[in-house]
Amino acid sequence: MLAIGEGASYEAQEQIKSLGAQNIIIRSVKPSEDQKVTTQQNNSTLDYGIKYEDISRIQATIPGVVTIVPARVMREYVWNITVRVDAEVVGTVSWYPTMRNHRVAEGRFFSEIDQLAGENVCALGSEMARRLFPMETPLGKAVRIGSQYYRVVGVMEPVSRAKGDDTGQSSAQQSVDRMFIPLSTAKQRYGEILFKNRSGSFERERVALHEVTVKVDDPSKVIGVSLAVKDLMERNHKKKDYDVVVPLELLRQKEKTKRIFNIVLGSIAAISLLVGGIGIMNIMLANVTERTREIGIRRALGAKQRDITLQFLIEAVLLSGVGGALGVLLGVAIPFAVSALADMKTIITVWSPLAAFTISALVGVIFGLYPALRAAKMDPVEALRHE
Amino acid sequence: MNPLQPIVSLQSVRRSYSLGDVVVEALRGLTLDIAAGEYIAIMGPSGCGKSTLLNLLGCLDRPTSGRYLLGGTDISSLDDDSLSEIRGRRLGFIFQSYNLIQQLNVLENIEVPLFYQGRSDKEAREIAIGLAKRVGLEKRMDHKPFELSGGQQQRVAIARALASDPLVLLADEATGNLDSGSGREILGLFDELNAAGKTLIMVTHDSSVGERSHRIVRLRDGQLESDNRR
Ligand SMILES: Nc1ncnc2c1ncn2[C@@H]1O[C@H](COP(=O)(O)OP(=O)(O)O)[C@@H](O)[C@H]1O
Ligand SMILES: [Mg+2]
Numbered sequence: 001m002l003a004i005g006e007g008a009s010y011e012a013q014e015q016i017k018s019l020g021a022q023n024i025i026i027r028s029v030k031p032s033e034d035q036k037v038t039t040q041q042n043n044s045t046l047d048y049g050i051k052y053e054d055i056s057r058i059q060a061t062i063p064g065v066v067t068i069v070p071a072r073v074m075r076e077y078v079w080n081i082t083v084r085v086d087a088e089v090v091g092t093v094s095w096y097p098t099m100r101n102h103r104v105a106e107g108r109f110f111s112e113i114d115q116l117a118g119e120n121v122c123a124l125g126s127e128m129a130r131r132l133f134p135m136e137t138p139l140g141k142a143v144r145i146g147s148q149y150y151r152v153v154g155v156m157e158p159v160s161r162a163k164g165d166d167t168g169q170s171s172a173q174q175s176v177d178r179m180f181i182p183l184s185t186a187k188q189r190y191g192e193i194l195f196k197n198r199s200g201s202f203e204r205e206r207v208a209l210h211e212v213t214v215k216v217d218d219p220s221k222v223i224g225v226s227l228a229v230k231d232l233m234e235r236n237h238k239k240k241d242y243d244v245v246v247p248l249e250l251l252r253q254k255e256k257t258k259r260i261f262n263i264v265l266g267s268i269a270a271i272s273l274l275v276g277g278i279g280i281m282n283i284m285l286a287n288v289t290e291r292t293r294e295i296g297i298r299r300a301l302g303a304k305q306r307d308i309t310l311q312f313l314i315e316a317v318l319l320s321g322v323g324g325a326l327g328v329l330l331g332v333a334i335p336f337a338v339s340a341l342a343d344m345k346t347i348i349t350v351w352s353p354l355a356a357f358t359i360s361a362l363v364g365v366i367f368g369l370y371p372a373l374r375a376a377k378m379d380p381v382e383a384l385r386h387e
Numbered sequence: 388m389n390p391l392q393p394i395v396s397l398q399s400v401r402r403s404y405s406l407g408d409v410v411v412e413a414l415r416g417l418t419l420d421i422a423a424g425e426y427i428a429i430m431g432p433s434g435c436g437k438s439t440l441l442n443l444l445g446c447l448d449r450p451t452s453g454r455y456l457l458g459g460t461d462i463s464s465l466d467d468d469s470l471s472e473i474r475g476r477r478l479g480f481i482f483q484s485y486n487l488i489q490q491l492n493v494l495e496n497i498e499v500p501l502f503y504q505g506r507s508d509k510e511a512r513e514i515a516i517g518l519a520k521r522v523g524l525e526k527r528m529d530h531k532p533f534e535l536s537g538g539q540q541q542r543v544a545i546a547r548a549l550a551s552d553p554l555v556l557l558a559d560e561a562t563g564n565l566d567s568g569s570g571r572e573i574l575g576l577f578d579e580l581n582a583a584g585k586t587l588i589m590v591t592h593d594s595s596v597g598e599r600s601h602r603i604v605r606l607r608d609g610q611l612e613s614d615n616r617r
Contacts, residue, residue: 301547302471
């Protein structure tokens with residue numbers, strides 16, 4: 001149980017850490033239906049999301065903000081001659097990799113100079129690089145989006161399933177690889193308006209930025225800054241067309257969940273120990289009663305009270321020790337099975353089987369003590385007369 | 388120890404059991420001396436206090452009043468651990484129903500008193516093998532009690548009683564559960580042991596068994612009725 005719990009929380013924590021504990025992420029969100037009604041006009045342009053002004057406001061008014069990474073995300077087909085890949089084209093800035101802990105595996109990310117010049121350069125996600133260029137290195141080659149060609153300067157490291165899920169969005173989106181181009185290039189090529197074909201009818205959306213990552217200089221300030229960001233965004237957006245995600249907050253929440261989970265698991269374990277202990281006590285009491293005569297014989301042959309106590313305590317500990325060993329075997333085997341069958345991460349900490357074994361032996365001592373003392377306190381004459 | 392001093396000395400020993408309001412007087416002021424090397428039978432009708440007396444002599448119980456000196460030591464003043472010690476080192480018990488430990492084999496049963504004296508395994512094993520031979524069980528040493536006849540089991544019990552080379556052997560109806568043939572064998576063994584110098588105290592209500600001893604003590608209502616040496 002603990003192994004599964006550790007595994008689950010480890011996975012969640014890795015996921016959140018990949019977002020950066022010092023980061024605050026703001027995302028553009030299409031307003032929900034009821035909020036949209038006020039602005040709805042068929043065939044008009046839906047204007048929502050984070051504006052460039054939001055960034056400058058944050059930078060200007062909130063202390064503690066070090067860097068800001070804006071990003072635009074466009075869903076496009078990316079071509080290498082005849083091979084096509086469905087991808088998210090992300091227009092962003094050159095320091096995106098360091099900020100988001102997403103490293104470059106091969107080549108380089110685009111530079112500030114590329115950005116200033118609005119160059120047609122790109123860094124490919126590892127999966128799409130593999131699919132577009134199965135036989136050769138993509139570095140220096142070109143990929144095509146619509147009529148535009150982009151020179152590949154780098155390939156990103158693979159994003160683990162966990163890391164990809166940085167938004168908590170649907171799994172369909174997780175599996176889509178990202179291709180990175182300079183934000184300036186994206187602006188030039190795509191302008192401000194994005195078209196989306198939705199349920200057969202064209203719908204125009206105007207979104208300046210899809211995603212902004214705000215980095216805070218000190219982890220202890222993250223929560224304060226996030227409140228300021230939320231406040232600022234609320235004042236400048238009539239509709240709730242954005243979402244603020246604080247990885248640190250999520251981390252705290254997960255830790256809290258983990259604590260609760262551990263408490264629940266611990267309570268279950270404690271109750272099972274109690275039940276097991278009472279079971280051992282019952283068995284030992286029956287054992288002592290059944291062997292009353294033997295106790296009398298041993299006492300007549302020179303056994304002291306503590307000899308009898310020790311004999312029955314050892315038996316109780318052996319009993320609970322065998323139970324403990326079986327439990328440890330199962331406790332090691334089940335997490336393996338869970339990992340294999342359910343594709344779930346499980347972690348067996350070194351101390352947990354050791355502790356389990358020690359505790360079960362201890363349970364033997366604690367719950368075996370009463371029956372053992374009862375055996376020792378028997379009157380030898382009575383015990384010999386038994387049966 | 389002064390050889391002229393009796394090995395067992397009971398002085399006005401009383402033992403009473405209180406059952407709620409009623410007090411049962413099992414022994415009412417018994418005085419009895421037993422010298423080293425004696426072979427004595429305690430006889431009397433049922434309920435006269437034979438078992439109570441044997442429990443006292445065996446240090447399994449303590450007198451309500453009076454004194455009991457075993458080899459010069461006053462038993463009434465000792466604590467539970469010391470009594471265990473004395474039972475293990477100075478006394479050997481032989482019971483009517485053998486009282487072997489069922490899960491142990493012949494040798495292990497003989498070793499039990501030695502185990503509680505903290506003797507080494509090797510020493511205990513040597514003593515046990517010697518005694519198994521002495522009682523004629525050298526071919527049965529690794530048998531469990533349920534694989535033995537009653538007579539054989541009682542011989543194991545005698546070997547066990549001898550393991551710590553005690554001052555006194557106490558036998559409670561030792562032949563009571565045996566057929567006459569096995570009973571004779573056991574009594575023959577008693578004769579041998581007494582001839583070799585062991586002090587033997589046995590409880591019996593069978594006069595033919597009592598006849599084998601050299602002194603018959605009769606009890607009635609917790610008091611001495613007669614004490615005949617032959
Ligand atoms: N544990 C006991 N509690 C109460 N009374 C007892 C107990 N043991 C023996 N007695 C009583 O003491 C008397 C002597 O008993 P016991 O020594 O067993 O006699 P015997 O062995 O000669 O038959 C009897 O009246 C018996 O009922
Ligand atoms: Mg009796």
